Amino acid sequence: MNILGGRFFNLNWLKKDPKAKARANALPRPQAIDFTPLKETRFVVMDLETTGLNIHKDQVIAVGSVVIENNEIQLNQSFERTIYRTLNKVDDTVLIHGISPEEIASGEPATDVLAEFMKYSGECVFLAYHAPFDQGMLSRALKRDMGLPLKHVFIDVADIAAALFPGVNLGRSMQNAGLDDWVEHFGLNVSNRHNASADALATAEIMLILLREAEKQAIDTLAQLAEKVKGYKRLRVMKR
Amino acid sequence: MRYPPSAHKPEARGYMTQEETGKSAVQQNMRALMTFLTQYPPFNQMEASHTALLLERAVLTFYADGDIILSPDLGIVDHFYIVKQGHIRGERKSIKDRALINGTTISSADSIPNENTEPDRSPSATFEISPGECFPIAALIGERATRTVHRASGDTFCLKIPRDHFVNVFTESEIFRDFCLRGVSSLLDQVNRKIQSKAVETLGNQHSLDQAIAELAVRNPIVCTPDLPLQKAIGVMHNKNVGSIIITDDSRQPKGIFTLRDVRRVIAEGQYDFEAPISSVMTPDPMSLHSSASAFEAALLMAKHHFAHVCVVDDDNALTGVVSERDLFSLQRVDLVHLARSIANAPSIVTLLSIREDITKLIDTMIAYGAASQQLNHIITLLNDYTVVRVIELTVQSFGDPGIPFTWLVFGSEGRKEQTLVTDQDNGILFQAPPGMTDEDARSVLLPLAKEINTRLDECGFTWCKGNIMASNPDLCRSLKEWEEWYSRFIHTNTPENLLKSSIFLDMRPIWGDEKVATEMFKRVVGIIQKNTLFQKMMAACAMHHRPPLNMFKGFIYAKGGEKHTIDLKTQGLTPFVDAARILSLGQGIIESNTIDRIHALVKCGVMDNKDANAWIESYGLIQLLRMRNHQEQSRTGKELTNRISPAQLNQLDQRILREAFRQAKRLQHKLEVTYTL
Numbered sequence: 001m002n003i004l005g006g007r008f009f010n011l012n013w014l015k016k017d018p019k020a021k022a023r024a025n026a027l028p029r030p031q032a033i034d035f036t037p038l039k040e041t042r043f044v045v046m047d048l049e050t051t052g053l054n055i056h057k058d059q060v061i062a063v064g065s066v067v068i069e070n071n072e073i074q075l076n077q078s079f080e081r082t083i084y085r086t087l088n089k090v091d092d093t094v095l096i097h098g099i100s101p102e103e104i105a106s107g108e109p110a111t112d113v114l115a116e117f118m119k120y121s122g123e124c125v126f127l128a129y130h131a132p133f134d135q136g137m138l139s140r141a142l143k144r145d146m147g148l149p150l151k152h153v154f155i156d157v158a159d160i161a162a163a164l165f166p167g168v169n170l171g172r173s174m175q176n177a178g179l180d181d182w183v184e185h186f187g188l189n190v191s192n193r194h195n196a197s198a199d200a201l202a203t204a205e206i207m208l209i210l211l212r213e214a215e216k217q218a219i220d221t222l223a224q225l226a227e228k229v230k231g232y233k234r235l236r237v238m239k240r
Numbered sequence: 241m242r243y244p245p246s247a248h249k250p251e252a253r254g255y256m257t258q259e260e261t262g263k264s265a266v267q268q269n270m271r272a273l274m275t276f277l278t279q280y281p282p283f284n285q286m287e288a289s290h291t292a293l294l295l296e297r298a299v300l301t302f303y304a305d306g307d308i309i310l311s312p313d314l315g316i317v318d319h320f321y322i323v324k325q326g327h328i329r330g331e332r333k334s335i336k337d338r339a340l341i342n343g344t345t346i347s348s349a350d351s352i353p354n355e356n357t358e359p360d361r362s363p364s365a366t367f368e369i370s371p372g373e374c375f376p377i378a379a380l381i382g383e384r385a386t387r388t389v390h391r392a393s394g395d396t397f398c399l400k401i402p403r404d405h406f407v408n409v410f411t412e413s414e415i416f417r418d419f420c421l422r423g424v425s426s427l428l429d430q431v432n433r434k435i436q437s438k439a440v441e442t443l444g445n446q447h448s449l450d451q452a453i454a455e456l457a458v459r460n461p462i463v464c465t466p467d468l469p470l471q472k473a474i475g476v477m478h479n480k481n482v483g484s485i486i487i488t489d490d491s492r493q494p495k496g497i498f499t500l501r502d503v504r505r506v507i508a509e510g511q512y513d514f515e516a517p518i519s520s521v522m523t524p525d526p527m528s529l530h531s532s533a534s535a536f537e538a539a540l541l542m543a544k545h546h547f548a549h550v551c552v553v554d555d556d557n558a559l560t561g562v563v564s565e566r567d568l569f570s571l572q573r574v575d576l577v578h579l580a581r582s583i584a585n586a587p588s589i590v591t592l593l594s595i596r597e598d599i600t601k602l603i604d605t606m607i608a609y610g611a612a613s614q615q616l617n618h619i620i621t622l623l624n625d626y627t628v629v630r631v632i633e634l635t636v637q638s639f640g641d642p643g644i645p646f647t648w649l650v651f652g653s654e655g656r657k658e659q660t661l662v663t664d665q666d667n668g669i670l671f672q673a674p675p676g677m678t679d680e681d682a683r684s685v686l687l688p689l690a691k692e693i694n695t696r697l698d699e700c701g702f703t704w705c706k707g708n709i710m711a712s713n714p715d716l717c718r719s720l721k722e723w724e725e726w727y728s729r730f731i732h733t734n735t736p737e738n739l740l741k742s743s744i745f746l747d748m749r750p751i752w753g754d755e756k757v758a759t760e761m762f763k764r765v766v767g768i769i770q771k772n773t774l775f776q777k778m779m780a781a782c783a784m785h786h787r788p789p790l791n792m793f794k795g796f797i798y799a800k801g802g803e804k805h806t807i808d809l810k811t812q813g814l815t816p817f818v819d820a821a822r823i824l825s826l827g828q829g830i831i832e833s834n835t836i837d838r839i840h841a842l843v844k845c846g847v848m849d850n851k852d853a854n855a856w857i858e859s860y861g862l863i864q865l866l867r868m869r870n871h872q873e874q875s876r877t878g879k880e881l882t883n884r885i886s887p888a889q890l891n892q893l894d895q896r897i898l899r900e901a902f903r904q905a906k907r908l909q910h911k912l913e914v915t916y917t918l
Contacts, residue, residue, distance in 0.1 A: 066269070072400065073300035078269055186395075187791025189325050197268045205397065208302035216304070 028122045030152040035221045038211060042124040043068040045157075045207060047199040048134050051085070055136035059085055061104055063117050064196025066204045067124075071211050073204050079120050080197040082107035110145045118142075124152065125222065129179045129203045131156035155229060157203050157210070158182075163232035164213045175236070182206050270295055273399070276324065280372030282419035290413035297405040300324065303392035310376060310390040317379045317386055320406040325795070326396025328369040330388040368393060368900075377420050380406060453538050454531035457552040457561030463488045466495060466519035473518045474503060484549050484562060487522050492558040494551045496522030501548070528553045531560055536615055538563050543580035543622060576602065576619060583626040589634065589696050592627060596701055599623055600661060604872055613864035614836060621657040625751050627700055632752050635693045642689055644682050646671040647753035651709060655747035656818070657834045658864075661871045662881040664703040665694060666744055668716035670723055670758050679719040686717055709744060720761060727765045731775050739782040743815075746822060747833045763831055770829040779826075780916040783819035786811060788905035796887045796899075803884055809870070810883035813863040813898075816905040817856060820912045824848075827915075835860060848911075856908050859901035866890075866898065 031041065046065035052058035060083060067077040084107035107113075128134040131154040139150040161182055162174040170181040183190050183202055186209055190202045219225055273295055277283040283291050303309055309328065310317060321328075369375055369390075379386040380403060410417050463486045464473055477485050477500070487496040498518055506512045506521050527541055528551035538550050542565055552561040565577050579598055586592040599620070606616055632648055652666035653659050669690055673682035690711035698704050711717055718726065730738050730745065746769075750758035769775060789797040789812040799808040807813065818835050825838040828845050832838050836857050842848040848856075871881050887895055912918070 064268075070299075071301070075269065075273070075298050075300060075399075076296055080268065187795050187797070189795065195268050198272065201269045201272075205300070205302070208300070208397070209304075209395065212302055212304045212307075 027118050027148060028124075031123050031125045031222070033125075033153055033222050033226045035223055037221055038214060038219070038225060039071055041069075041222055042122060043127050043204075043207065044121045044124040045127045045200050045204040046134055046138075047128060047196045047203060048137050049196045050137055053133070055133065055140060058137075059083075060110070060137050060141050061085055061107070062196045063113060064198070064200040065117070065121075066197070066200050068127075068204055068207060068211075071208065073201070073208065077120075078197060078201075079117060081113040081116070083110050083113050084108055085110075110141065114142060114145055121152070126152050126154045127157050127203065127207055128154065129157045129199070129206075131158075155226070157207055159229045159232060160210050160214075160225070161206060162236075163228050164210055164217065164219075166232070179203060179206075273298075273324075277322070277372070282415050283372075286413055286415045290409060290416060293412065294401060294405070294409045294416075295399070298399045298401050301398050301400050303396045303398065305392055305394050305396075307392045308389060309392065309398070310379075310386045310388070312385050312387055312389070315385050316383060317376055318403045320374065320380055320401045320403065321376070321390075322374050322399040322401075323369055323371050324397040324399050325371060327371075327393040328375065328396060328398070329391050329393035330369065330375070331391060381420060451535050452531065453529060453533050453535055453550070453552050453563050454561065456535055456538075456567050457531070457563040458482075458567070459561050461486050461551075461559065461562040463492075463559065464518060465489075466522075467517045469515050470506070470512065470518055470521060471514035473498060477503075483564060483566070485518075486526065486551060486559055486562060487518055488559055491556075494526050494528055494553065494559045495519070496524045497526035497549055497551070498522045499549060526551050528557070528559075529563075530554070535563075539576050540618065540622070542577045546577075546581050546584065548577070580623060580626055583623060583630055586630050586634075589631070589699060592630060592634075592700055596623075596627060600872075600875055603661065603868070604876075607865075607869060607872055613861045613868060616868055617658050617660070617864065620659045620661070621654070624654065624659055624663065624702070628697065628702075629752050631696045631700060632693055635689065635696055639689050639692060642685050644671050644674060644677070644685060645754060646686060647750045647755060647758045648693075648711070649748055649750055649758060651748050652744045653747070655744075655749045655833050657749070658818075660864075660868050661875065662883070663701075665697055665705045666709045667694075667711045668709070668713075669711040669718070670750070670753075670761070671717070671719055672754075672757070673719055679722060682719065683714060683717050687712060687714060690717055720757060724761060724764065727761075728768060731765075731768055731772055734775050734778045736782075739778055742779055742782075743819065743822070746826060749833055759831075766826060766829055766831050769826045773827075776823055776827050777916045777918075779819075779823050780912050781918055783816070783823060783912060784909065784918060786815045786819065788812065788816050788902040788909070790899065790902045790906065799884065802882075803886070805888060806884040806886045807898075808883050809863055809867040809885055813902065813905065814860065814867070816909050817860040817863075820908045823912065824915065852907075852911075855904050859904035862897055862901045866894065 044065050044067055046063065048060050049062035049064070050058045050060050062082045063079065065079045067074045082103050085104050126135070126138075135150070135154040142148050142150050158174070158177065158179075161168075162177075168185060170177045170185055172181065179199065179202060183206070186206060188202060188205055190198065190205075214220075214225060214228075217228075219228055270292070274288065274291055277291055277295075278288075303326075309321065375390060376386045376388070410420060461484070462476060462480050462482050464476065466487050466489070468476075468487075473485055477483070477498075484497060484499040486494050487498065489495055496519060498521065502521060502523065512521075526549070527545060527547060529538055529541065531552050531554055533552075541550055542548060548565040550563050551559055552563055554560050579595065579602060582595050583592065586595060602623075603616060603620065606619065628648070628650070636642075647670040649655075649668045649670055650666060651668065654663065654666055669686060671682050671686055673679050694704070694710045694712045704710070709716060727745070730741070746765075748758075748762055787797075789799070789807050791797050796807055797812075798805050799812055802808075821835045821838040821842070824842055824847055825832065828842065828847060830838060830841040830845070832841050839848065839853050839857055843850050843853045866885065867883060870883075870885050874881050887898065890898065
């Protein structure tokens with residue numbers, strides 16, 4: 001009941017704020033999955049920190065992301081923001097993320113952060129590890145806080161990795177494999193994991209390895225990559 | 241913290257503005273990169289703001305193993321690179337004379353072609369750029385193309401900074417500028433100087449044991465003919481104030497030696513005739529070594545035979561000098577000779593025990609003098625062999641002779657002559673039941689004796705074998721026939737357990753008793769293995785389980801269990817070499833059990849290239865040395881001796897050496913894979 005109330009409240013608030021609406025109108029177009037070469041694609045690799053894992057209930061509290069362009073991580077285009085939220089209680093996940101209630105209390109308004117993030121993202125393909133979660137979270141936040149649909153395409157880095165390295169033994173099934181498993185498999189030096197931007201960077205580093213592997217497998221365009229991932233997913237369903 | 245909306249100036253695609261960039265530069269990832277960079281020069285001395293400035297326009301790129309990053313034909317370089325993870329190999333044609341490839345251990349291993357690069361790189365010199373290092377500074381400043389092909393050696397991440405931005409930082413930071421300019425003349429030389437100074441520091445005066453005996457020997461030793469009367473000979477020794485006289489023939493070949501100790505012996509025996517020719521009391525056929533032999537070899541020879549003098553001879557076996565125990569001691573050389581003699585003559589276990597405490601001290605001194613691990617292994621094995629033999633002799637004395645001929649066998653590292661200070665017992669007995677006695681009878685007589693020997697060895701520091709691979713185990717006390725049958729079964733029923741055991745039982749050596757029986761038997765065993773390619777292949781597959789602990793970026797893979805973030809130098813580092821050498825040499829019917837001897841033998845029968853073999857021997861030795869240094873350190877500080885080492889606690893040079901050695905282990909495993917098409 002509380003959630004529903006909050007939702008109405010937020011939407012009403014949005015309608016009263018013309019500045020927010022203007023920003024919302026400036027949402028960039030999504031990058032189409034077409035014959036754009038991977039090398040010319042703008043990938044925004046993101047990681048969200050949330051109050052929990054429930055897409056319908058929990059809230060985004062931090063956004064971290066880095067950009068891959070020209071098959072390189074553009075470090076100066078990193079993005080990290082903490083979102084202001086009123087929290088009922090300090091629950092465990094907050095402790096895991098290491099984002100203190102004080103930090104959240106001093107965060108920026110969700111609308112500002114989301115608008116800024118979308119503007120920053122531009123015409124891109126979003127990448128995330130276990131992307132459906134981030135997609136769901138971002139999509140819901142955009143709708144709730146700004147009343148806008150999210151049209152950008154998300155590709156799951158977990159799927160790309162599994163599709164390009166089908167023979168890798170991670171000690172567990174590909175679907176159950178976490179970011180840490182691939183980080184360990186590739187032997188990446190990652191500092192400060194479980195921080196949104198560090199996780200985004202780790203995911204991006206994995207993506208660089210994957211892009212090089214794609215090149216080796218003669219996968220050069222977004223369409224080919226999407227096809228490869230689709231093929232892998234189809235196979236996964238069949239195996240089940 | 242809120243930012244006024246006016247600060248957001250939208251750009252073409254809505255990317256971040258300058259202000260935002262400034263803000264993002266202090267973000268987590270940038271902070272992590274800054275922390276990374278500040279571990280390395282020149283960034284550790286640069287102002288943080290300058291390092292941040294450098295990173296502001298950096299991108300992170302990835303290169304797969306073998307990818308070329310820069311090469312002379314790519315034109316003027318337009319980026320500055322810092323290795324973040326992995327390695328870059330520089331390949332330059334024909335600069336053989338660079339100091340980097342002179343003698344230092346790393347570079348000689350480096351010059352062995354990696355299997356991922358073109359095989360024909362004979363005229364090129366190579367160097368490796370490790371994490372935290374930058375390139376190609378000289379080319380950037382000279383606004384030219386590189387002269388070196390820069391290739392990813394293993395998968396690699398680099399930070400890449402555009403040239404104009406590099407110039408900005410170059411202008412801003414004096415420390416960065418200094419670093420770049422100093423590096424221009426020769427980055428290689430700089431790296432090399434670092435390596436050399438470290439090498440001198442850690443190895444001390446290396447030549448002390450490697451020095452040729454010709455340099456130590458007394459030239460023109462006092463000599464005489466065999467017919468010189470005893471009294472005259474002693475007179476000469478007295479007048480010249482020397483401890484020994486060498487008896488030579490017309491062509492200066494040493495025929496005998498007479499020393500002060502012999503004077504004592506002759507007089508003590510009481511039947512001397514001062515007019516008798518010296519040849520009647522001399523020690524005939526004195527030990528001699530070629531003048532190019534090392535001081536170490538001389539010490540080892542003396543220790544083995546309990547003599548105090550060695551003749552030094554030239555190519556024609558003509559006497560050129562003599563080296564005495566005292567000559568070795570006078571240069572503060574090790575107590576090896578004395579120690580070996582004391583062990584061999586120890587009257588009791590208690591004495592043995594106290595003597596063995598000196599071994600640790602001895603090894604300490606030897607490490608300080610820069611002994612190679614092979615030499616250390618040799619000495620420890622030698623002294624251990626003496627101890628085992630003495631323990632057996634003493635036990636047989638107190639137990640009484642069992643009347644059954646038996647051979648004492650040692651297995652595993654002892655069998656390979658590769659023991660270090662941590663050692664447990666792996667032994668067995670091969671007996672021949674006398675007529676009228678069954679194998680069972682003989683065994684029941686020998687087992688109590690074996691048990692006593694095992695117990696006493698345990699007291700002497702050879703700890704009880706956890707797997708009960710000991711002579712007192714009825715399963716390891718067998719007759720020749722039983723052993724042969726057992727080995728044959730072992731090879732033909734290649735169960736996983738047997739394959740694991742092969743690393744113990746196929747490294748075998750007799751050290752007491754009739755050695756010929758054991759050697760002959762082992763030759764037949766090796767013959768069976770040579771014919772059984774399936775067994776070899778299964779052993780090879782089994783050996784692949786011990787992977788050298790390097791990930792694809794040449795970072796260390798830590799060992800599971802035990803102390804965190806440590807590497808097990810034995811199972812992770814040495815075992816790949818030991819296993820591969822064993823399998824390849826058994827495949828060739830080679831009966832040597834020592835890893836280095838095996839590799840040498842493999843070169844002889846054409847299985848290995850000489851250059852590869854040297855790189856492998858060297859790498860194996862380096863890991864072994866690191867392991868022993870670790871043991872010494874642990875025993876000094878009263879800690880339990882382990883094979884675990886924390887790479888983070890090694891200096892940069894040792895880390896590099898270790899990485900290079902592990903890379904060689906990978907190559908050797910690769911050879912095994914190719915040989916057995918795994």
